[in-house]
Amino acid sequence: MGKGWTVQTLIDGKMKLTAFCHVSSCNHSKTLDLEMLKTKLGPDAPAMADDLTPKLRCERCGSKKVGLIYAPDPRKMSGMGQ
Ligand SMILES: [Zn+2]
Numbered sequence: 001m002g003k004g005w006t007v008q009t010l011i012d013g014k015m016k017l018t019a020f021c022h023v024s025s026c027n028h029s030k031t032l033d034l035e036m037l038k039t040k041l042g043p044d045a046p047a048m049a050d051d052l053t054p055k056l057r058c059e060r061c062g063s064k065k066v067g068l069i070y071a072p073d074p075r076k077m078s079g080m081g082q
Contacts, residue, residue: 004051008043010034017047017075021058022065028058 009041010017011034015020037047049068056066 004046004048005046006043007034007038007041007047010047010070011038011043014073016071016076016077017052018069018071019056020067020069021061021063022067023058023061023063026058026061026063030059061066 005013009015015034017034017037018029018034019032021027037045037052047072052068053066054064056068057064058066
């Protein structure tokens with residue numbers, strides 16, 4: 001993966017990026033729109049958790065304690081071997 005992922009890496013890798021709130025009483029989570037991030041930050045913007053979490057804020061409780069989950073997006077995967 002080299003030195004780090006960019007927004008475009010995630011899009012090309014068909015990854016799904018989910019942000020979640022660390023505040024236990026909130027527990028809000030939301031799938032991030034990578035196309036929107038690309039428009040906002042540019043395709044070459046670093047997209048590792050350390051790069052993105054400082055820009056994020058929980059939209060429900062306003063906490064800055066936001067984490068990220070990187071996972072393959074099953075909706076974008078072509079049928080495996082079909
Ligand atoms: Zn929250």
